[in-house]
Amino acid sequence: MKNILKTKELGIGAILLLVCIIITLINPVFLTADNLADVLKANAVLGILAVGMTLIIITGGIDVSVAAVTSAVAVAIGHLMLYLPDHPVSLVVVFAAAVFAGTLLGMINGFFIVKFSIPPIVVTLGTLSIISGALLFITNGNYMSGANFPEVFTAFSKYEIFGISILIYILLFFSLITWGILKYTVIGRSIYAFGGNSVSAVRVGISMKKVQYFIYGYMGFLAGIAAVTQTAYIRAVDPNGLLGFELTVIAAVVIGGASILGGNGSIAGTLLGTLLLGVMQNGLILARVDSYWQNLVTGTVIILAVSYDHLQKKRIDAQTAQIEVK
């Protein structure tokens, strides 16, 4: 089984590699360090959110409010930054405010899911509606330029280590942390247990409530981080910028091999899924495909990927069910 899990990720990796080769053949620019770094940087926000979404999908839940939460936090810190002095501490304040606001919003989702046993998709649909409505109500959809942000924030957004943007390090850092949580903490294993069999999870004494509060809260936490990352990336705040982005996030997780029915999924897979989406997007641009048609490929890949995964699982199940005929 360990092999099956591995092959799942290897499979995605192989597809990714293949796509990379094809794109390079079409347009060698793809393989330049600058372009690759750009792809990573452009998908840092997607990656961070997808990492959080992975935990939720492993439990069999879903959160369609992530993009709205991220936008809300981005607007909040955008306004906050107008009042912050140009001092390194401001950066800390921005991060702290962002994760606080994000976690709070995530916990609200968790509250309704836990307290009233409302299916996650419905709760987050509701909060999506509320948050995005309120956001547009407050901002009138107005774009907020980064010109008035503290200098230190602009510097931070341009900061590079070994020529690689800080935003990529943020993604890697939180991926690593989340991987560690999943693998080496009781809560991480409880998340898998909950997704595998929620009834048994309660019987062995796992608190479903705590697990759910944690995953939705943690999703909010990462949405806070993603909000800072997004603001740094575009150096502005666009309340409409992430409209519908939640579905791309879910797509990345699912392409990464997580099962929407719960129980399976990994951070490595999700990162590969994110990369695959990012690389395809980049490849289509490099191949000079008319931008209007680009999503045709994305949609087709999603359908084929999930179908392939499903058929693969069915095949393995059929094999396990076989009996010894003599």
Place this chain on the structure above:
Amino acid sequence: MKLLKTIRLSKENTLGFVLLGMFLLMALFVPNFLSAGNIKNMMFQLPEFGILSLAMMVVIITSGIDLSLTYRAALSGVIIAMALSAGAAIPVAIMFGLLAAVLCGLLNGFFIAIVGVSPILITLGSMILFESISLGLTKGNSVSGFPPEYRVIGNGAVGAVPISLLIFLLVAVITAMLLNRTKWGRGVYMAGSNPVATLFSGINTKRVLLLVYLYGALLTCVAAVIMTSRYNSARVDLGSSYLLQSVAAAVLGGTNIQGGYGKVIGTVYAVGIFQLISSGLNLLGTPRTFVSVLMGVILILVLMMNYYYDKLADKKETAGAAA
């Protein structure tokens, strides 16, 4: 048990009373609510949303969800609009639109019913796919310029009743009939609760499910005709705001998101409630964005109520079983 049955029935009825109560409240407190203009507006706005919500409801009863719903409507609308502006006769243009919707439905249906992949994933992919096709066809522009006769569908009225409203009522009645009084409809509910036991009862669950997505395709095409006719144009984001709202309407109407339960009348009431709120707030000068907030609040509130209601019913049930 009798008691429980009456409570169960009243889930939809309660919603009906809420609708009535809200109507009365708004009539009393919202200026111009009963004006001819507002009533007319409401009657013209409601059908497209209502039809889409019914399409969503049927899918939710099978324990699925259709994220591609509005994008399929948009694609169908774009095709109709392009055909019309290219000079095609109205029936021919609508046939093209229907063909597009049915092909989309077949695509979803094939992967969901035949291959067996989870609906949320397939429709997530197909939604991106359909959107891209619409975008590619229109280059992001809106397509307009329809013959005046076409505009009658969405804007005309028989006496005081809009044609589109009549179409919606017809769709609602047909959907209710199909769900309640045909073998297919029974299969939809049964397979929504337990597809394996339903298959083992000799029901072709694949066909049932495929027909669900084809029926959904038919309804989206009807909605697309009404929308394009009413707006006199078609764009890639035609009706996209209805996507999550249609899920909300179905759930508010009592449809179980886990499948197996849902009634047309409940969804119709829910659609009516949403329409009242959105028109009422509009008259009060509240920005449109606030309507979205309120709808989210209502959705969550109703489910919280359901939670307490179910708890109550559970207690009654154990008491009933004991007696």
Place this chain on the structure above:
Amino acid sequence: MNHFLEMRHISKTFPGVKALHDVQLLIKPGEVHALIGENGAGKSTLMKILAGVLQPDDGAEIKLDGEAAAIEKPLDAAEKGISIIYQDLSLFPNLSVAENICIGKTFGRSLFSRVNWKTVRETAKKAMAEVGVKLDLNTPAERLSIAKQQMVAIARAIAFQSKLIVMDEPTSALSNTEIEMLYRIIENLKAQGIAIIFISHKLNELFKVADSFTVLRDGNYIGTYESSEINEDKLIALMVGRELVKEKYEKHPTGDSLLEVKCLSKRGNFKNVSFTLKSGEIVGITGLVGSGRTELVQAVFGLNPPDEGEIVLYGKPYKPVSAEKSVKLGIAYVPENRQREGVVLKQSLTNNMTITCLEKLKYRIGLIDFSQEKRLAEYYMESLDIRPRIPEMSAEQLSGGNQQKVVLAKWMAIHPRILIIDEPTNGIDVGAKSEIHRLLRNLAKEGMGIIMVSSELPEILNVSDRILVMRHGRIHGEFSAASATQEMIMSVAFKGKEDEKAESLQNA
């Protein structure tokens, strides 16, 4: 000897109903104690109280090792050395064997504490060694057979350092070999001083394993008996409150051939299977679990299309491609897993019963006639005595026996010529069991051909006319019910392989 567990004056009142009335249960260390009673007798309520899932009414007295103990939540029970192995085993299909064993206790209390994988693997290894089975600790549970999953569940109880393990119907999904293995493990646990509460409907097997019996009936405590002072018939009498007459069924003349299966094969399922079914005949198919019985009958019903071979149905060649087609031709199938494959739990009894025959209930423009549908539902509830008689009720509220009758009703409604029934009385209490047996005999008498798959030999011997025994996907023997004995069937079911075990089973 002192008791490890003493439960006295246990009552439990649900709103409007008294599920348990002053019940007691005393368990000595290292004994195997069978808890028996019909469905609804209160066994599971009592076990839920022991597990901390339910709280007893005031006045209850629970002592562990002679000291009063409060079990307020599932975790309390686990900490006090009580493990419950539910019928579904409570494993996590996606987690490894090692993790399944250690999750909960070994992992540590706080959600944020670190998982020490080395300790986890060592604990799991030790527990598996005590069970006496070697398994790859990294295999996820979903890749294991039910029997091996059961071993994992037991290993988990051992790793929790349990002093009392409750096993709820542990043998219902096991083959006879596997049951033997389970008994060996139980002996082993006993030797270590671990007490076991064993819940089962199969009385004959209980006598092989249990030291003492506690009988419940209608929520009342009937008594506790040493296994030496009681026998099967007495237990049944105590359980049902009356002597149950073992019915002898008369055999009827059989009619035309309904079904001829010739050299049917399917890769990984069964090979070269041939048999016939005549009208008025009950053909019993038995064999170990995993011998291809269910796969074979599902193939005939169209759920599992065969690779090779032919089927002749009513004298004409027949290709079983779908359940839909088979049903149209008058074949009915009652599956083994009632709750998953038989009834649709969340739907009404009417919907469950009429799903097969909606076409017959049409009127005017092809719409379903509700009043006719209701009459039909009421008719079958009456004639099969389904209780409570409320057609609008959802199927999940019925007992197992009544659910099985609902499944039968849906097939009676199409008047099938052939009825395939898989484990007809699995998990059904004694009363309903004999009702179902009688129904099957009556249907055969009226000319239906019945294929009955069953692991219960008394059932096979009493109900069928002819018996086929399967082993490793092939039919290895055919007996007429009149001349067959349990021993003959067992020896065919085991033949060649593991002779010793077959013998030990025969002797037991």
